[in-house]
Amino acid sequence: MLFDLRPKDNKVNLFDREDELSRIIDYVSRLNVPITIVLGLRRVGKSSLILVALKELNMPAIYIDLRKFEEHQYLSYRDFILELQRNINELTGRFPKLINFLKGISGVSIMGNQVLFSWKSSARASLAQLLDALNDWASDGVIIVLDEAQELIKARGFNILPTLAYAYDNLRRIRFIVSGSKMGLLYRFLRIKDPGSPLFGRAMGTIELTPFTREQAIEFLRRGFSELNIEFRDYDEVYGRLGGIPGWLTYFGLKYYESRDLGKAINEVINYAAALIRREFDNFLIDKQSAKDRYLAIMRMMSNECVGWGEVKRGLEAMIGMGISDSRISEYLRQLLDSSWVIKVNDKYCPAEPLIGAAFKA
Numbered sequence: 001m002l003f004d005l006r007p008k009d010n011k012v013n014l015f016d017r018e019d020e021l022s023r024i025i026d027y028v029s030r031l032n033v034p035i036t037i038v039l040g041l042r043r044v045g046k047s048s049l050i051l052v053a054l055k056e057l058n059m060p061a062i063y064i065d066l067r068k069f070e071e072h073q074y075l076s077y078r079d080f081i082l083e084l085q086r087n088i089n090e091l092t093g094r095f096p097k098l099i100n101f102l103k104g105i106s107g108v109s110i111m112g113n114q115v116l117f118s119w120k121s122s123a124r125a126s127l128a129q130l131l132d133a134l135n136d137w138a139s140d141g142v143i144i145v146l147d148e149a150q151e152l153i154k155a156r157g158f159n160i161l162p163t164l165a166y167a168y169d170n171l172r173r174i175r176f177i178v179s180g181s182k183m184g185l186l187y188r189f190l191r192i193k194d195p196g197s198p199l200f201g202r203a204m205g206t207i208e209l210t211p212f213t214r215e216q217a218i219e220f221l222r223r224g225f226s227e228l229n230i231e232f233r234d235y236d237e238v239y240g241r242l243g244g245i246p247g248w249l250t251y252f253g254l255k256y257y258e259s260r261d262l263g264k265a266i267n268e269v270i271n272y273a274a275a276l277i278r279r280e281f282d283n284f285l286i287d288k289q290s291a292k293d294r295y296l297a298i299m300r301m302m303s304n305e306c307v308g309w310g311e312v313k314r315g316l317e318a319m320i321g322m323g324i325s326d327s328r329i330s331e332y333l334r335q336l337l338d339s340s341w342v343i344k345v346n347d348k349y350c351p352a353e354p355l356i357g358a359a360f361k362a
């Protein structure tokens with residue numbers, strides 16, 4: 001069903017995205033690209049695309065969901081290794097022979113059919129050795145997904161970039177799929193353009209998912225409602241109010257199914273989206289508490305229409321009754337751009353999607 005709120009994991013339930021799907025499959029299987037990056041705003045369908053691709057590829061895979069660490073201020077080695085451990089155990093459940101390859105890695109113990117990783121600093125399970133073992137085992141390749149990988153920027157006491165670079169250069173059978181909704185942050189984490197970075201200059205496959213166009217959004221809703229045998233006509237109104245983010249359209253479909261009341265369903269989406277977006281914005285502010293009011297003020301300024309750099313500066317200065325340096329203003333805007341709260345359109349700053357704007361309206 002199209003209006004299912006979970007990420008889709010089957011091609012029949014994935015609307016459109018045919019190009020993106022064949023590209024991700026090509027990168028991973030035919031072109032053998034070691035790292036494929038999937039970019040796109042929150043709820044645009046990255047996880048769905050990846051899950052469907054995994055099913056189509058039918059290769060062993062490990063799926064590390066880093067989104068669950070979004071509300072954490074930092075990410076410890078223990079957090080990361082336990083998440084990996086859970087995934088490795090799923091894999092050994094399906095492929096028991098893998099256990100033989102994991103035996104003997106320092107920091108890894110095998111208890112019956114359970115694989116346990118140590119996070120004790122003196123006896124840490126080594127990520128590089130673990131990948132070596134996977135590479136030796138996976139004769140036809142293995143995929144490692146790092147979903148919402150920008151959260152790894154918060155890693156404390158460990159860094160997976162050198163390991164990624166090592167795997168890129170040496171482990172032919174391992175393919176990474178790395179997704180991110182905070183695009184600037186993801187690039188800041190990968191540091192591909194930084195000559196001092198382990199991943200400097202490595203070529204990667206990149207797929208960017210954009211929100212549905214008006215036509216796609218209408219067709220998406222049309223198909224979803226026809227699956228439910230519901231007659232529906234107000235497509236333009238829905239697109240005009242909610243925009244083209246598949247996640248919001250899906251939620252709308254479900255709400256309309258429940259109430260059969262257009263205005264009510266649209267409002268429910270807007271209110272739900274506003275609550276969720278504000279909570280996500282609070283996470284963004286976790287390490288920016290001293291400038292919290294300024295970030296909120298900037299978002300409010302652009303909630304009605306896009307604003308120029310000068311307007312942001314004047315607005316903030318008026319709010320606090322004091323001068324603010326140009327570099328500060330630029331830094332605020334850069335942070336908002338990097339975390340995909342804001343996009344730049346013709347030199348103006350706008351909410352990245354309509355419901356982000358709506359979430360900050362007074």
Ligand SMILES: Nc1ncnc2c1ncn2[C@@H]1O[C@H](COP(=O)(O)OP(=O)(O)O)[C@@H](O)[C@H]1O
Nearest residue numbers: 005006008014015043044045046047048246247
């Ligand atoms: N192409 C699509 N076809 C059908 N449903 C989709 C599609 N893209 C996204 N969705 C729906 O939108 C919501 C968000 O998708 P998800 O894959 O979780 O996005 P992301 O990982 O980018 O945040 C889910 O309810 C999912 O089912």
Ligand SMILES: [Mg+2]
Nearest residue numbers: 046047048147
């Ligand atoms: Mg996702």
